[in-house]
Amino acid sequence: MKKKVLLSTALLGALAASVAVPTLTLAAPTVLDGHGYIQYAEDNDPGTPEDPEDPEVPIDPPGTGPTGGALAIDSITNLNFNVIKNEAGQYVYANAGNADEKKQASTANKGTYYADKVVSPVIAKDENGNPHKDGSGAYYYVKAGNTNPIALADLATKATLAKADAEKVTGPNFVEVTDKRITDGKNGWILSAELTKQFTADATHSLVGASITYNNLLLNSSADTSLWPTLDGIGNSGYKLDLNTEKVFAKAGSATDTTKGFGTYTLAFGNTANYTAPAGQTSTGAIDSTNSSVVLDVPAGQTLTDKEYTADITWTLTSAF
Numbered sequence: 001m002k003k004k005v006l007l008s009t010a011l012l013g014a015l016a017a018s019v020a021v022p023t024l025t026l027a028a029p030t031v032l033d034g035h036g037y038i039q040y041a042e043d044n045d046p047g048t049p050e051d052p053e054d055p056e057v058p059i060d061p062p063g064t065g066p067t068g069g070a071l072a073i074d075s076i077t078n079l080n081f082n083v084i085k086n087e088a089g090q091y092v093y094a095n096a097g098n099a100d101e102k103k104q105a106s107t108a109n110k111g112t113y114y115a116d117k118v119v120s121p122v123i124a125k126d127e128n129g130n131p132h133k134d135g136s137g138a139y140y141y142v143k144a145g146n147t148n149p150i151a152l153a154d155l156a157t158k159a160t161l162a163k164a165d166a167e168k169v170t171g172p173n174f175v176e177v178t179d180k181r182i183t184d185g186k187n188g189w190i191l192s193a194e195l196t197k198q199f200t201a202d203a204t205h206s207l208v209g210a211s212i213t214y215n216n217l218l219l220n221s222s223a224d225t226s227l228w229p230t231l232d233g234i235g236n237s238g239y240k241l242d243l244n245t246e247k248v249f250a251k252a253g254s255a256t257d258t259t260k261g262f263g264t265y266t267l268a269f270g271n272t273a274n275y276t277a278p279a280g281q282t283s284t285g286a287i288d289s290t291n292s293s294v295v296l297d298v299p300a301g302q303t304l305t306d307k308e309y310t311a312d313i314t315w316t317l318t319s320a321f
Contacts, residue, residue, distance in 0.1 A: 045068065048131050058125055060139055070182075113295070117291045173293070176264065181262075188254070198243050205304065210296060212311075225279070
């Protein structure tokens with residue numbers, strides 16, 4: 001039986017081998033391309049100021065800005081040098097907390113004055129980091145005693161539209177800039193400042209020869225440190241502004257490196273007592289450095305008035321390429 005089976009198998013194999021297989025002609029394949037699309041757009045919306053010592057905390061400091069645009073100045077804090085009072089021939093701070101602080105002022109119509117530290121309400125943000133705003137575009141603030149993030153459902157109890165009722169942070173004067181440009185992958189910028197209007201009270205009263213010096217400069221950002229700008233080569237102090245003389249403070253990128261400067265950066269003048277500066281930077285560590293880092297020098301021989309004096313400091317952010 002086994003032999004038959006084997007013979008049958010061999011015979012069938014021979015028969016199969018002798019059968020011709022017909023040649024098949026296949027139809028040409030049909031080809032059709034689909035398409036994928038993506039387009040990048042620059043973000044020109046105004047930026048939200050950040051706490052220079054904690055970029056994750058949005059704040060609303062007293063000052064000017066934002067300019068809006070893909071290359072923008074988001075915020076500049078106004079410099080408040082306080083009310084100066086003549087006490088027995090000595091010009092002192094009228095609202096100083098103690099006698100030692102009062103003595104920081106001057107005599108003989110000459111003085112060295114320090115800009116106040118900045119007190120800013122904290123802006124309420126949602127779980128995605130976006131600021132809460134009302135229908136008119138006004139910020140909601142974190143109500144005193146609460147913290148971010150705040151869910152939309154909790155706005156009524158944990159947030160407020162009144163700055164007076166807001167949680168606040170105290171810190172240094174600062175400038176914040178943002179570069180969100182994407183065209184050709186070129187970023188890079190130069191930040192400079194100029195005293196464009198002298199401290200003036202009226203047509204006959206100006207602080208002739210007065211200058212402002214910025215000290216204890218500290219950069220900060222949540223951007224990758226490889227993208228950070230650098231200070232202008234004179235260290236972190238001694239940036240003096242005389243009338244109508246422009247001074248460069250920071251630069252991002254070079255002719256051979258056009259990738260730097262992308263993101264949001266704060267340039268602060270001074271720091272709070274317990275602040276640890278980012279790696280590679282020098283922190284003053286002084287407990288009062290937030291109110292001694294921006295200095296107004298007034299030469300002797302001024303004719304003074306009791307009116308308020310106002311100056312203009314113009315900050316310029318210029319594309320480097």
